[in-house]
Amino acid sequence: MQVGFINRPIIRLLMLGLFLVTSAGAGDASSEIQVWPDVVQIGAFFSGLEVKVTGKIPSGAQAVVEITGPAAAERLMRKGRRGGLWMNVGEVEVQGAPSLYLAASTTPPLLKAPPKAATWGYPALKQQVRFAGSVEQGEREMFLNQFFQLKESEEVYAIFPGDLKVKGGSGDSQVVTGTFPLPTTVKPGPYRVCLTMVQGGQVSATHGCDLKVVMVGFPSMLAGLAYEHGAAYGILAVIIAIVTGFAMGYLFKGGGGH
Amino acid sequence: MSLSLYLPLAGNSINILLLFGLGGAVGFLSGLFGVGGGFLMTPLLIMAGIPSTVAAASDSNQIVAASTSGTYAHWRLGNVDFKMGIILIIGGVLGGTLGVYLIKALRALGNADFVIKVTYVVMLGVIGGYMFMESLQSIRRKPVESRKTSTEPAKVSLYNRLVQALPYQMKFEKSGVSLSPLMPLVLGVFVGILAAIMGVGGGFIMVPVMVYMLRMPMHVVVGTSLFQILFTCINVTIMQSITNFTVDLVLALILLLGSTIGAQFGVRLSKRLKGDQLKILLASIVLLVMVQMLLSLVLAPHLMLAPKGGH
Numbered sequence: 228m229q230v231g232f233i234n235r236p237i238i239r240l241l242m243l244g245l246f247l248v249t250s251a252g253a254g255d256a257s258s259e260i261q262v263w264p265d266v267v268q269i270g271a272f273f274s275g276l277e278v279k280v281t282g283k284i285p286s287g288a289q290a291v292v293e294i295t296g297p298a299a300a301e302r303l304m305r306k307g308r309r310g311g312l313w314m315n316v317g318e319v320e321v322q323g324a325p326s327l328y329l330a331a332s333t334t335p336p337l338l339k340a341p342p343k344a345a346t347w348g349y350p351a352l353k354q355q356v357r358f359a360g361s362v363e364q365g366e367r368e369m370f371l372n373q374f375f376q377l378k379e380s381e382e383v384y385a386i387f388p389g390d391l392k393v394k395g396g397s398g399d400s401q402v403v404t405g406t407f408p409l410p411t412t413v414k415p416g417p418y419r420v421c422l423t424m425v426q427g428g429q430v431s432a433t434h435g436c437d438l439k440v441v442m443v444g445f446p447s448m449l450a451g452l453a454y455e456h457g458a459a460y461g462i463l464a465v466i467i468a469i470v471t472g473f474a475m476g477y478l479f480k481g482g483g484g485h
Numbered sequence: 486m487s488l489s490l491y492l493p494l495a496g497n498s499i500n501i502l503l504l505f506g507l508g509g510a511v512g513f514l515s516g517l518f519g520v521g522g523g524f525l526m527t528p529l530l531i532m533a534g535i536p537s538t539v540a541a542a543s544d545s546n547q548i549v550a551a552s553t554s555g556t557y558a559h560w561r562l563g564n565v566d567f568k569m570g571i572i573l574i575i576g577g578v579l580g581g582t583l584g585v586y587l588i589k590a591l592r593a594l595g596n597a598d599f600v601i602k603v604t605y606v607v608m609l610g611v612i613g614g615y616m617f618m619e620s621l622q623s624i625r626r627k628p629v630e631s632r633k634t635s636t637e638p639a640k641v642s643l644y645n646r647l648v649q650a651l652p653y654q655m656k657f658e659k660s661g662v663s664l665s666p667l668m669p670l671v672l673g674v675f676v677g678i679l680a681a682i683m684g685v686g687g688g689f690i691m692v693p694v695m696v697y698m699l700r701m702p703m704h705v706v707v708g709t710s711l712f713q714i715l716f717t718c719i720n721v722t723i724m725q726s727i728t729n730f731t732v733d734l735v736l737a738l739i740l741l742l743g744s745t746i747g748a749q750f751g752v753r754l755s756k757r758l759k760g761d762q763l764k765i766l767l768a769s770i771v772l773l774v775m776v777q778m779l780l781s782l783v784l785a786p787h788l789m790l791a792p793k794g795g796h
Contacts, residue, residue: 272490306788311783314782411491446491453494461723463734471553476558
């Protein structure tokens with residue numbers, strides 16, 4: 228007991244020291260890149276949100292900022308023609324593709340025609356996306372382009388070449404800023420914001436920070452009920468519908484003169 | 486203030502007025518024709534950005550409200566044949582269960598989507614086309630026929646003789662027909678199978694079946710169809726909530742507020758229109774949906790990849 232009593236303040240001091248060291252480190256990293264807000268809340272009236280990213284890069288350097296969602300396997304249907312009619316003809320599983328991909332650059336060529344070894348943009352994504360199911364070897368490139376088009380139509384993939392604004396900072400550094408539209412379909416989860424600095428066609432440094440998307444309030448409560456108590460949720464939905472139906476019928480009876 | 490509302494199970498936000506308007510328009514048709522409106526609402530919701538699985542399941546929930554409101558209004562008018570409705574519900578549940586197994590087997594064979602699409606086009610084309618032509622002829626020849634009926638004895642068709650030969654004949658007072666309960670039971674099974682294959686409540690198939698095969702008067706058909714749809718959609722809502730988590734209550738609530746109001750206006754208009762006028766209007770809508778679906782089958786799609794879940 229006595230040992231524990233003696234040790235408690237020491238442990239607290241050690242933890243405080245550790246916290247000061249780590250937060251000082253984090254302060255260094257966040258000074259290179261910051262995202263605002265860093266926690267996006269999906270509430271009852273959420274209709275998408277613009278997040279602002281600010282970063283510091285050396286004078287004369289170029290930059291690319293990416294916001295990436297966690298990768299998860301996704302099942303899609305491929306269309307084909309059977310007997311002269313277009314329909315779903317097979318299932319395609321897409322692996323390794325981020326759930327969200329937004330990228331902006333200081334100059335348009337950095338995103339439109341990135342260098343071969345670039346770790347950003349659609350060419351880099353093409354390296355990490357894999358297809359399984361009814362896709363032939365020769366169809367990969369076509370389906371990759373189709374996949375990006377599909378994701379752009381869903382507003383979860385977008386590139387903004389040349390949209391990062393550069394302002395002269397103090398001394399040998401400059402400040403880049405960019406705004407990124409998070410779509411209404413953004414899913415709750417951890418997202419990563421990455422700033423890549425490019426000098427002389429080579430990556431000179433990368434910095435990252437986290438962006439969190441969370442569901443809050445009524446949507447969170449309702450989703451919890453639906454996923455954890457499906458039967459109760461279904462019965463509740465039916466009861467609400469029947470009561471509303473009767474109430475409307477009754478209201479109209481009063482004014483309708485049937 | 487934003488008019489958008491976040492739908493937690495659909496994972497998207499949508500304009501409240503748009504949803505309310507969609508619900509109102511489809512509810513109006515529901516009250517007017519006695520159809521659930523699933524064959525119209527689900528594609529419209531998908532177009533508005535709702536995932537197809539959530540659109541279909543949440544639509545079932547809003548149909549519960551619209552058909553409750555519509556059934557109540559028709560019951561007050563004396564237009565619901567509960568005896569016929571209950572037999573059709575039993576048949577529909579049996580057929581729906583058979584249909585679910587059939588579609589599962591077809592999915593295992595890999596050609597379910599083909600069957601679904603072709604069934605849609607054929608059923609919509611046949612029903613819409615037949616109703617349209619029959620109603621048009623009926624409107625044109627009415628004055629001539631009324632003179633004929635007084636002088637010529639009515640011919641008994643082979644179909645009528647077959648119907649009358651079935652066992653356990655009983656009188657359905659509200660509909661004013663006498664037939665074997667086996668007839669609505671078998672037809673209920675048939676509609677249930679088709680509804681399960683097509684993923685809809687089946688009102689737009691049930692209405693013509695009641696009119697042409699059960700020979701029920703149009704105004705009783707509308708009320709009885711809504712009564713039957715109510716039970717089908719209660720079952721679908723609970724099953725989808727338990728198995729697929731695709732019923733979005735927020736989406737359904739806004740739709741049902743619109744649809745229950747719309748349904749009341751539909752019921753009022755249905756009283757003012759004649760049976761043939763109602764049939765020709767429903768036939769036109771069914772044919773329009775069929776043409777839209779046929780075009781989606783014939784024209785090359787913009788993208789060769791599509792999210793899983795839609796037809």
